[in-house]
Amino acid sequence: MRLYSMPSSGNSYKVRLLLSLLGRDVPTVDVEYQTDALDSAKAEGRLPFGKAPVLELDDGRLLPESNAILFWLGEGTAFVPADPFQRTQMLSWLFWEQNQHEGTIAVRAALLSYPHRRAQATPDRLAALLEAGHANLQIMEDRLSRRDWLVGDAPSLADICLYAYTHSAGDRGGFDMARFPAIAAWLDRIAALPGHRALTA
Missing domain, CATH: 1.20.1050.10 (Glutathione S-transferase Yfyf (Class Pi); Chain A, domain 2)
Incomplete structure (x- = not known):
């Protein structure tokens, strides 16, 4: 997997935080506001909604929206209640x-x-x-x-x-x-x- 993350954004931070709490090391591509990296990620179609975060799965599928990513990563862990x-x-x-x-x-x-x-x-x-x-x-x-x-x-x-x-x-x-x-x-x-x-x- 690969995470497209805006370093200063709380939406991106919440995904990085959950990954850290889960002990998962995922390569991160920083795409801060007004940078060439952000422009490149958009041009390459890596940001389906035009913004970070986006989680690129192992098979190449792209998952945007921070809380959707949290739910994907959290399934089957203690951070998603069983009830x-x-x-x-x-x-x-x-x-x-x-x-x-x-x-x-x-x-x-x-x-x-x-x-x-x-x-x-x-x-x-x-x-x-x-x-x-x-x-x-x-x-x-x-x-x-x-x-x-x-x-x-x-x-x-x-x-x-x-x-x-x-x-x-x-x-x-x-x-x-x-x-x-x-x-x-x-x-x-x-x-x-x-x-x-x-x-x-």
């Missing part, structure tokens, strides 16, 4: 992460971090993203104030996918993470998992 209802709960968090969480937490961080996005970082938009992002973080806080993990009694793909952008929400997105002590404890639990790797590792 059908818990497995579906896990999927609901994966869907919510892409539909709600990423659109506020990741977008605000991107507007503040990437020079080519800064023209879109108007005060009104940043303020709206801050308010909506805090509301999304509160949903996680409410859930994690009653339990160690988002689903069941052990870490699942739900935790992996939401960790990626949440763990940098304060530093990169300017969110007030002091408001969310249960999230802070959850982040520490994930960082303590054997095989954990940092975004920049």
Whole structure:
């Protein structure tokens, strides 16, 4: 297999993190924003949806979308619950992460971090993203104030996918993470998992 990964992206990071937690060593092709490597990967048809991450399987098939890749890699491991209802709960968090969480937490961080996005970082938009992002973080806080993990009694793909952008929400997105002590404890639990790797590792 081969992973086409954008080093600075939380979506790519979540796949690298799961691979590390599983102890799997997969060659990675870095395709950062505004690089020749990204242009080449697009020209070669390696990015079906025009973006990373994409997992190229051993037989050459290409699997895009971060959470779809997580599910592919996670099948048959402890990160996918055996119980059908818990497995579906896990999927609901994966869907919510892409539909709600990423659109506020990741977008605000991107507007503040990437020079080519800064023209879109108007005060009104940043303020709206801050308010909506805090509301999304509160949903996680409410859930994690009653339990160690988002689903069941052990870490699942739900935790992996939401960790990626949440763990940098304060530093990169300017969110007030002091408001969310249960999230802070959850982040520490994930960082303590054997095989954990940092975004920049």
